[in-house]
Amino acid sequence: MAERDDLKLAEAEAAAPAAPAPRTGAPAWVSASIPAVFVVLWSSAFIAAVIGTDAAPPLLLTFCRFAVAGILLAGVVVVTKAPWPKGRLLLHVIVTGLLMQAVQFGAFYTAIGAGLPGGLVALIQGFNPVLIALMAGFVAGETISRQQWLGFAVGGVGVAIAVGGALDSSVSGIVLSFVGLLGLSVGTVYQKRFTQGADVRSSTAVHFLASAPVMLVMTLALEDPEVTDWAGFGGSLAWIVLINSVGTFLLLNFMLKKQAASRVGTLFFLTPAVTAVLAWLVIDQTLGLSAIIGLVLGGAGVLLAARK
Template structure:
């Protein structure tokens, strides 16, 4: 029952929560400096996740596993979001940032061999079509500076390398404790960058507070707990293909929430991206297994609501 619920509800929940992060980020960065927003997100989420892990008796990583967890957390949190939030401060749109982030399955697939996973020719075709769909979804919003582009690419590298690193070196870590460590170790780095920048001005406290609440509860806690659980249950390529859909969903949400225009090509991109996702998933649908099967979840995790309900 738990596995079935994760199969049905997990992907759409992850896509919605991940897409909403771009909208909350745009709102937050419009009200306060990017690093101040990021520090608030990491610090509050870190404290809440540590409390959650303690209350639910999570198994904390130690020794070398803890060191690997810290590296993965800094890549997936500080590097990725530090670059993306700074790009938002450079007026790069949510759609463009999600476009670049949506290329992560291709980058991850290149490194899939490090995990012993096999990517078939049909899956590569699906990745290619999915990438085309991502491009179509935001082609009318493709005006950005060189600095903004480089920041987006840095954020893409953080997410992709962090995902591969986590899967390679901490495949069986307790999701609750691992996510708490990711946030907790990233907060001091963001705080240091706030001090270096020296900008503490909040122009709109209400928007700043509202965006932080959403980013902490929905994005930092819900989305990453769900993502890390999926990475334990499924292979990396299967999880990463959901990111093809996120740019089009983000564009729709940006149109509804922050009044960014929704063009016909965005709708076309969504359709093409879905086709690519289907092709990229055919191996799993056919019941074939990757060269290295995804590890089973720890008993402690499987017994908690974390692994049985969408966030």
């Protein structure tokens, strides 16, 4: 009799609707807000650079960023036991780091320190996908579509208008911004070609650690490495290292796991305009009409060139 009751109980449990599985992971609104948070945080790097270069020479700020971020990431590598690059791969990782870190940020920070608005520097940096596509077309023989050529033309006109309006403020800053863009773009192509097998954590640590001594030599040789405002310098350095070097890096990798790389890449088209708005809100740095027109045309051009 007991066996029959147990059988009926088992049949009733089997026929009952299954309880809904518990939800795991972050709420939907959190995941949906991550791209917007990423754009704001990425754009804030230019504002922090403006504050930091007002408090200390730009190459000194760049050296401190690389040194602190390199030590922090090296600790992460040791704790997580990530493999360090060795041999020829290590040399390629060092070259990549010098291009993408030392050349890019050394030039960008010096341009900002020379008085170039952060929004304009962000606009020039935003042409990285365009320059990479051109490199792929001329060096690797990849086909460039008519839509891409149209995007290059529209974006080029936008940059020309924005740069033309800033010639009276800092010609050297404009030249340095394009040097930084070249370092970023060449470094990206070099990284894709020669460092595919490197661990992201350890290779990024090597990027910073290899670039820090270069920036130290340059700040000692070319600047008077003296901090005039320790509060502004410390605050901007902490923001650049913790938020821009670590926080946005984690958000970027999270989005790349959830979305296509091309979709994530389109977020960078928003950074020049967001940088300009943040500069106006935070440090009261405004842009002229030519710079605003350039931002609009530049963003439209890069978007056209990057769309499939």
